[in-house]
Amino acid sequence: MPVEPLPVFIVHRDEPERCVRTARAFLAQNVPVELTVIDNGSSAEVVARLRRELPQAEVVALDTNRGFGPAANVGLRRWLKMGATEWAAVAAHDALPEPGCLRALLDAVAARPRAGLASAVYGEENAGVWLARTDMKPVVDRYFGGILVAAERRVGWEDAGHPHGTLMIAGRRCVREVGLFDERYFAYCEEADLGERTRRAGWEVGVVWDAVVRNPSMSASSAAVEYLQLRNSLLLVRDHFGRYPAFIRLTMALGDTAMRTLLPRRRTPIFSLPARCRAIVDFGRGRYGPPPASLWAA
Numbered sequence: 001m002p003v004e005p006l007p008v009f010i011v012h013r014d015e016p017e018r019c020v021r022t023a024r025a026f027l028a029q030n031v032p033v034e035l036t037v038i039d040n041g042s043s044a045e046v047v048a049r050l051r052r053e054l055p056q057a058e059v060v061a062l063d064t065n066r067g068f069g070p071a072a073n074v075g076l077r078r079w080l081k082m083g084a085t086e087w088a089a090v091a092a093h094d095a096l097p098e099p100g101c102l103r104a105l106l107d108a109v110a111a112r113p114r115a116g117l118a119s120a121v122y123g124e125e126n127a128g129v130w131l132a133r134t135d136m137k138p139v140v141d142r143y144f145g146g147i148l149v150a151a152e153r154r155v156g157w158e159d160a161g162h163p164h165g166t167l168m169i170a171g172r173r174c175v176r177e178v179g180l181f182d183e184r185y186f187a188y189c190e191e192a193d194l195g196e197r198t199r200r201a202g203w204e205v206g207v208v209w210d211a212v213v214r215n216p217s218m219s220a221s222s223a224a225v226e227y228l229q230l231r232n233s234l235l236l237v238r239d240h241f242g243r244y245p246a247f248i249r250l251t252m253a254l255g256d257t258a259m260r261t262l263l264p265r266r267r268t269p270i271f272s273l274p275a276r277c278r279a280i281v282d283f284g285r286g287r288y289g290p291p292p293a294s295l296w297a298a
Helices: 016-027 044-053 068-082 101-110 173-176 190-200 222-241 243-264 274-287
Strands: 004-014 033-040 058-062 089-090 115-122 136-141 145-150 158-159 169-170 204-214
Touching: 004 016, 004 068, 016 044, 016 089, 033 044, 033 068, 044 058, 058 068, 068 089, 068 173, 089 101, 101 115, 101 169, 101 204, 115 173, 115 190, 136 173, 136 190, 145 190, 145 222, 169 173, 173 190, 190 204, 190 222, 222 243, 222 274, 243 274
Parallel strands: 004 033, 004 089, 033 058, 115 204
Antiparallel strands: 089 169, 115 169, 136 145, 158 204
16 A cells, blocks of 8 residues: 655745755655645745756745745645645755654654654754754743753653754644644744644644754844744743743843843854844734844845
């Protein structure tokens, strides 16, 4: 009996070379896959290149950059409506699964009837990120939101607060009950929100240590990333833990921003005072979705 291909939705914007490399890495897995590239408003030339170089994939071209979560939802809605598989994968356009990655993920969830979300683990530190990510697992903290903490295992399944968004798989029954990515986030923290909702609904969320993905780049502009991470962490904490933890998170953010403004040597590579200030203001106003256009060029 033939095995139903695993739907894989790759969210892409303006990085066709990386996207093609990622797609080919999925095609080389020892699991049959059905590839769909969700393009987030790239130029017509870029879309044409993807279709030319990836004849094995369907390319769905969106008219604008909707963000990671909203673009992933385009694929997931199609899967829920027309697909038949129990699981589907979502990946960033620069995710490089190592051999056997998808098989390890599917084997791990097959042994857990209440598994709802699972993700691969990082194979190396991200060259564009200042925090080590190996031997760490994602959790949702009451005051900080989505963070990484030291892992307790190095093999098999380990419970986590949320999946890594670089490469994750989602179960059909879970998604039907819990819902898709919250599109207010645009990008960053949306997987933490989905993980928190999933766990609270009684489903399991975990990382699989035998499933490794490499993610050697950060392609988004620094100011936009800074903005999204702060604004969205405030939204995440408030929605799931209440106004008081959100006030504490805001207070910590204000103190940290003042410290890094006064002490340049303590700044992170993506530090941006205008982006942080705008994030706080927009959170207070309830402005969500894409970052301000000015931050994309900063």
